[in-house]
Amino acid sequence: MRFRAGRGADGAPAAGQETGAPRAALEFVEDAAVAQADAGVPSFHVTVRMQRIATALGLPGTRVYTMPAGVLVHRADGTTAFFDADNSAAGAGSLRMDQLQELQSLLDAVAAGRTGPEEGLRRLKAMRDSPPRYGTAATLAGHALFGLGFGMLLKPTWWGLVLAAGLAVIVGGANSVVARNRAGAALFPVVAAFAVTAVADLAAPRIGMNPALAMIAPLASLLPAAAMTYAVIDLSVGQAISGTARLAVGVQRMILLAFGAYAASRLVPDAPHHTGTTLDWAPWLGVAVFCAGSLLTESAPARALPALMLVAYTTFTVQFFATDLGGPILGGFAAGVATVIAAGVLDHVPGALPSYAGFVPVLWIVVPGALGLQGAVELGEPGDHLNAVTEIGIAGMVIVALAVGILFATLTSDTVRSALRHRTATPAARRPGMSRGAQDR
Known part of the structure; x- marks a missing residue:
């Protein structure tokens, strides 16, 4: 619409139009x-x-x-x-x-x-x-890889990976169906969070996982990572209306997810806990699995996968060492800078995604939304509420740091490119032997 x-009612140009x-x-x-x-x-x-x-x-x-x-x-x-x-x-x-x-x-x-x-x-x-590039079966496989890869980032157990992939397929498939209905799409985060948390509360302790971690990977596709990051970027450059709207939508989505998860955690009884061996090596492989899942679910061409993986691994590596050096907030800022630079460098590689799209899936890898969701659920449970509030605060600061890093890298790279174009064009603008006044004439 x-x-x-x-314009006039008939669609003809009104007086004064260009x-x-x-x-x-x-x-x-x-x-x-x-x-x-x-x-x-x-x-x-x-x-x-x-x-x-x-x-x-x-x-x-x-x-x-x-x-x-x-x-x-x-x-x-x-x-x-x-x-x-x-x-x-x-x-x-x-x-x-x-x-x-x-x-x-x-x-x-x-x-x-x-x-x-x-x-x-x-x-x-x-x-x-244009129709989607992949069929239903491939898209569902993509949701499984998405959940599996995201679950690997959280250092799960073997059975935890099975749980993450299975629930991610159900959530992703159901979301694609209800997305066609406005009311269904609005309520789906609550229903999905309730169902996933209920299953995680019953199954995760039996496979040696914390239910608050087991529920995150299947719900990762519903986290408003891009919307909240872009909201902070828009607000930082003075786009108050669009930035506030994006932020409101992102916060609303997080509240709906947290409400559904909290309701399930209060209604479902605790299951007996068993110990399990966590996979400490899984995050490094999970990045590649996550990228493959993102490619299938978002209908990206297969030739875009190498560049997408390079951007993701660059961001993940920079964030890993920056977090180890100065904490998660510095890690978020460094990740924002790294993802823009990597996506911009690979923008001209044949088959690569555009720079502003190439780093969007990578925003999930930084996991600020997952931390906030986990903190919101733990806030409603008996125990150490101070730790839950701290997690929510850190998640918010990581989102801000990530957005500032993206904004800093974007504006810096635009300034450098503009200076290089001007420097290249200036000598060519003058002809040898001509004065400035002659050129101006």
Whole structure:
């Protein structure tokens, strides 16, 4: 659904609209802005990127702003258009990874002048209409690998891995079904958290695991890692409206998950506890398994897996040593810097995901949302509440540190690239033997 301010009821341009600009160019800027909003990327990224696209298409006076419910396009003639985004929850992307890859390629081509607006509009529609790359069986296998890989990050037991993979398949499959219904999608986090926690409370102690840890991996796909990280980024750069909306959505999701988990932990009796051998080596293998699961569930092409794994292992390694050196908050900041740099370096590798999508799955590896969920559940249980509050506080600070690291690396790399482009273009702008005044003429 689209509402265009400055148009008549018949859809014809109203008085004062940009009639000098090519119609297709303006439509492409509008549709591409909505596509990026649907991808759930930070608002400041959409604003900066679309300004470059508009300038390349001869619309330098056009400004694009992302809002909680859509995109606001302000034209050079003073008219304004608002476009509803497809994603119903602010900060939650509705595009798959393969669609993000096509969108990035298209925007690069338009900005470089290799693709015109008419062809761009055609490719945007084709991207929207493209079906998922993998079938139901492969997608369910992806959910199993997602849960298995995330579970390995938590140093589980052997049976803990089986439990994580099995419950992740059920949660992922059910989520894909209820996502088509707005009411079902809103209530699903509570139901999923209740069911997973109930099973974990009954099964985890018998296989030598802490139920509060066993419940995290199956629910990892529901954690608002990207939304909360992008919320802090938007707030840091002055995008208060979109940042606040993303943060509210992320906090609401965490509250729903925590409520469902807490209710189950109070109603389900404690099971007898048995000891088990934890797999201390599992996190390093879990990164690769997690990436494979993310690729299948998000319909990314198989050729993107090596670059995705390199970004993930770079981030995980940097976070591991930074955390060992200065604690989890420093580890979160270092992980944010590392993931942006690694994704940017590999952005030009054939088959790699776009830089702003290549590090999104990696946000789960930092596990701030998992820490917060675990702390919220433990807060409602008898025992040491101070430890639970500490976990929630650390999780919040890790999210902030991660977002600051991402913002720092993004702005620094943009500044360096801009300086290098200017330095390269300056000598070429002058012809040997010509004075500055001659060139200006």
